[in-house]
Amino acid sequence: MSQPAETLISVIIPTYNYAQRLPRALDSALLPAAADVEVIVVDDGSTDDSGEVLARYAARHPRLHLVRQTNAGAGAARNHGIRIARGRYALLLDADDELCPGALSHLRELVTRHPAAGMILGAQISVQADGRERLRLPTPVAAASPRQLAERYLLRKRVSISHGCSLFRRDLLLRRAYPENLRSGEDIPVFAYLLVSAPVVVTTEPLARIHKHADSLRHERLNEEEAASILVREVFAGLPAECQPLRERYAAQRYLSLFRNALLTGDKARARHFYRCAWRLSALQALRWSYLRKAIRLLGGG
Numbered sequence: 001m002s003q004p005a006e007t008l009i010s011v012i013i014p015t016y017n018y019a020q021r022l023p024r025a026l027d028s029a030l031l032p033a034a035a036d037v038e039v040i041v042v043d044d045g046s047t048d049d050s051g052e053v054l055a056r057y058a059a060r061h062p063r064l065h066l067v068r069q070t071n072a073g074a075g076a077a078r079n080h081g082i083r084i085a086r087g088r089y090a091l092l093l094d095a096d097d098e099l100c101p102g103a104l105s106h107l108r109e110l111v112t113r114h115p116a117a118g119m120i121l122g123a124q125i126s127v128q129a130d131g132r133e134r135l136r137l138p139t140p141v142a143a144a145s146p147r148q149l150a151e152r153y154l155l156r157k158r159v160s161i162s163h164g165c166s167l168f169r170r171d172l173l174l175r176r177a178y179p180e181n182l183r184s185g186e187d188i189p190v191f192a193y194l195l196v197s198a199p200v201v202v203t204t205e206p207l208a209r210i211h212k213h214a215d216s217l218r219h220e221r222l223n224e225e226e227a228a229s230i231l232v233r234e235v236f237a238g239l240p241a242e243c244q245p246l247r248e249r250y251a252a253q254r255y256l257s258l259f260r261n262a263l264l265t266g267d268k269a270r271a272r273h274f275y276r277c278a279w280r281l282s283a284l285q286a287l288r289w290s291y292l293r294k295a296i297r298l299l300g301g302g
Helices: 022-030 050-060 074-084 103-113 146-154 170-175 187-197 224-237 241-264 268-281 289-300
Strands: 009-015 037-043 064-068 089-092 119-127 133-136 166-169 200-211
Touching: 009 022, 009 074, 009 103, 022 037, 022 050, 037 050, 037 074, 050 064, 064 074, 074 089, 074 170, 089 103, 089 170, 103 119, 103 166, 103 200, 146 187, 146 241, 166 170, 170 187, 187 224, 224 241, 241 268, 241 289, 268 289
Parallel strands: 009 037, 009 089, 037 064, 119 200
Antiparallel strands: 089 166, 119 133, 119 166
């Protein structure tokens, strides 16, 4: 009697109230029959029909593993899935996205050729709400020191990492869990840690179709400065000593992101405050032209 195949890839799908879109994600992960791939869905306390949708899929697909938790956020749902997974690698697929045909086969080939890789970054097909599609290729990640890699990702935005079109070594995810005290940006500390901890492989093969929805920047802005401070702390808690001198510049970068969002919502007073905070932390970061030109128009306008 043959032994069951060892699990190579765990596809982990956190979901919260995505009953209508879940079948798209589930079909893309389950229909390619593969004995070495498991699919885990973590229902983060959905209140819609997600439970019924998942029950129907579980009845037809024995390798689908369902778990449910009290609503605690995407980071907590991902951590839960990662802890119970059995695969050497994990692919975190958002419930409203889908894997491209052949994505898992291609990833299997890549990890066989690059067993030391901590992360594989692939291309994605960005799908707009009106149906328009655009192929987005991954940015090259040349060999460099941890500090150089962290600077390229955190400060210069030269490395792009997204769920769905990326594969991660699960042992690294277990060492640097998603911060559960953040409800947005919780992936940044994890991505930064992965980037500096092991070799990165890049492929131009599209791995996922990422569906874009209405702009989510206009969320509640309560305690956004505190959230930015927590994010900075979480990012640098996982980075080696040689990366720590980048901390103030990254804190300034977070204030610049708040500055940009305040401008988008028309809150000029808060935009001025955020830009001045960024300047005090790092004039070098605040002088980046994409921000400086906005600040000149804003501050010049009184």
